[in-house]
Amino acid sequence: MHDAGTLTMLGLVVGALTLGTVVGQVLRRTVTSPSAERIVTNLNARMRAWWIMAAIFVVSILLGGMTTVVLFALSSFLAFREFITLTPTHRSDHRALFWCFFVIIPLNYWLVAIEWYGFFTVFIPVYAFVFIPGRIALAGTYERYLERTSKIQWALMVTVYFLSYVPALLMLEIEAYQGNNAGLLFFFILLVQLNDVLQYVWGNLIGRRKIAPVISPNKTWGGFVGGVLTTTLIGALLAPATPFHPLQAAGLSLLVCLMGFVGDLTMSAVKRDLGVKDFSAVLPGHGGVLDRLDSCTFAAPIFFHVVRYYFATG
Amino acid sequence: MIARLLTGCVRFLCGCNARWAELPVAGPRVYYANHTSHLDSLLLWSALPAQLRRSCRIVAAADYWERTRARRWLAREVFRAVLIDRTTVTRRNNPLDHMLAVLDAGEALVIFPEGGRSDRQVVRDFRSGIWHMARRRPDLPFVPVWLENLSRVLPKGEVLPVPLMTAVAFGAAFHKAADDTKEIFLDRARRRLLALRREPDPCTTPER
Numbered sequence: 001m002h003d004a005g006t007l008t009m010l011g012l013v014v015g016a017l018t019l020g021t022v023v024g025q026v027l028r029r030t031v032t033s034p035s036a037e038r039i040v041t042n043l044n045a046r047m048r049a050w051w052i053m054a055a056i057f058v059v060s061i062l063l064g065g066m067t068t069v070v071l072f073a074l075s076s077f078l079a080f081r082e083f084i085t086l087t088p089t090h091r092s093d094h095r096a097l098f099w100c101f102f103v104i105i106p107l108n109y110w111l112v113a114i115e116w117y118g119f120f121t122v123f124i125p126v127y128a129f130v131f132i133p134g135r136i137a138l139a140g141t142y143e144r145y146l147e148r149t150s151k152i153q154w155a156l157m158v159t160v161y162f163l164s165y166v167p168a169l170l171m172l173e174i175e176a177y178q179g180n181n182a183g184l185l186f187f188f189i190l191l192v193q194l195n196d197v198l199q200y201v202w203g204n205l206i207g208r209r210k211i212a213p214v215i216s217p218n219k220t221w222g223g224f225v226g227g228v229l230t231t232t233l234i235g236a237l238l239a240p241a242t243p244f245h246p247l248q249a250a251g252l253s254l255l256v257c258l259m260g261f262v263g264d265l266t267m268s269a270v271k272r273d274l275g276v277k278d279f280s281a282v283l284p285g286h287g288g289v290l291d292r293l294d295s296c297t298f299a300a301p302i303f304f305h306v307v308r309y310y311f312a313t314g
Numbered sequence: 315m316i317a318r319l320l321t322g323c324v325r326f327l328c329g330c331n332a333r334w335a336e337l338p339v340a341g342p343r344v345y346y347a348n349h350t351s352h353l354d355s356l357l358l359w360s361a362l363p364a365q366l367r368r369s370c371r372i373v374a375a376a377d378y379w380e381r382t383r384a385r386r387w388l389a390r391e392v393f394r395a396v397l398i399d400r401t402t403v404t405r406r407n408n409p410l411d412h413m414l415a416v417l418d419a420g421e422a423l424v425i426f427p428e429g430g431r432s433d434r435q436v437v438r439d440f441r442s443g444i445w446h447m448a449r450r451r452p453d454l455p456f457v458p459v460w461l462e463n464l465s466r467v468l469p470k471g472e473v474l475p476v477p478l479m480t481a482v483a484f485g486a487a488f489h490k491a492a493d494d495t496k497e498i499f500l501d502r503a504r505r506r507l508l509a510l511r512r513e514p515d516p517c518t519t520p521e522r
Binding site: 077078081082084085089091094095097098101280281282 | 469
């Protein structure tokens with residue numbers, strides 16, 4: 001896995017972070033208005049958090065398999081917690097929530113770790129989704145029952161099931177790419193995060209018309225198109241690091257960008273509904289773990305299944 | 315060691331973030347908080363800076379904490395709790411004297427003036443203990459502490475906790491005013507505690 005492709009991606013990450021940090025420091029010395037100063041302070045806080053997150057992620061990738069699974073299991077735990085903390089739950093949901101935190105999340109990631117594909121894909125959508133409504137009904141209160149169960153199931157689906165498709169990329173068997181799946185995972189995460197960042201950058205440069213002003217005032221058509229095109233181009237250029245031809249890599253990048261955007265927008269709608277701006281404040285400048293991973297959640301399962309359908313042998 | 319392990323666990327599981335209205339100060343003072351869960355005292359204690367934690371003692375009910383050997387060991391050796399006899403209060407065995415002795419020795423106290431755990435967000439009227447402390451030690455600072463979301467982490471009647479995010483809000487310290495009566499003082503203390511609630515707080519409004 002210490003091949004040229006991984007080194008290229010690593011170089012891209014370090015380059016992008018350095019560029020962002022330098023720009024942030026230059027802006028810090030040149031801004032004058034208080035409102036611009038606030039944006040620059042946020043940018044610099046974001047950059048500091050970016051370095052730490054990138055370091056943790058890259059180290060987990062280099063250490064390989066199990067470490068990556070544990071990292072994402074922990075992320076799911078934190079994201080699910082952020083979601084449930086902000087969602088009003090009933091006193092009678094207590095036991096069901098306990099099961100989610102301490103049985104369903106570990107079991108789901110254990111299935112990823114032992115690469116039991118068949119059970120992993122149905123464990124939450126079938127088994128957990130039978131268990132949770134049953135457990136809540138057993139607790140014996142019916143007020144807002146449908147609302148309560150769907151909130152917990154939704155949280156589980158997005159923050160645990162969808163997110164676990166990222167480390168699940170490690171279990172795909174792709175011809176002539178054996179033992180390199182960590183590179184594929186790196187490629188996916190890099191694209192999703194680049195897409196976020198580039199949409200933000202393009203949005204600030206040329207963004208005018210808002211896409212969904214009520215749900216997410218920061219998203220503009222300019223930012224969207226600019227971000228998607230640049231990320232797709234970078235994805236195509238990174239093809240040597242992946243099992244894909246440049247054109248295939250471009251197509252998959254485009255898919256990841258679109259799904260990332262949908263995930264981001266959906267989670268913005270959820271936050272609006274819950275009446276908050278960020279899911280928490282554990283990542284300075286970014287918000288919560290789920291704020292950083294929202295675009296991953298929708299892109300991961302689609303990316304996984306498309307790659308599996310067209311490229312996997314096993 | 316065990317205390318550090320426990321506070322570490324609580325900090326990880328409850329993602330406890332502390333908000334301070336003013337810089338934390340050591341020395342004799344009374345932290346008083348709302349009480350909804352068995353984890354309350356542990357969480358409040360974990361939220362304190364480590365050097366303050368050592369000289370901060372939780373006031374707890376002896377009838378509960380003396381009941382089994384494990385509890386007694388936890389209360390005495392790990393937390394150094396000030397155990398108060400709720401059942402046989404006589405002039406000679408006045409819990410107030412024990413608490414004042416601790417304060418006079420330069421340590422801080424954690425107390426739950428509602429007298430017991432309450433359900434959800436209803437903060438019951440305060441018992442008169444803190445008034446008597448204020449009356450006997452007029453210079454004693456009182457610090458309100460609002461514990462958020464604990465009733466969802468470990469509600470009354472449950473044994474297993476759910477690791478949701480919690481917050482601990484420390485308010486500004488205040489003293490007894492010269493012309494305070496018991497009612498005025500207790501009411502002010504209660505209102506200062508309630509004022510620390512974050513509004514609107516999606517975490518603590520279960521029924522919308």
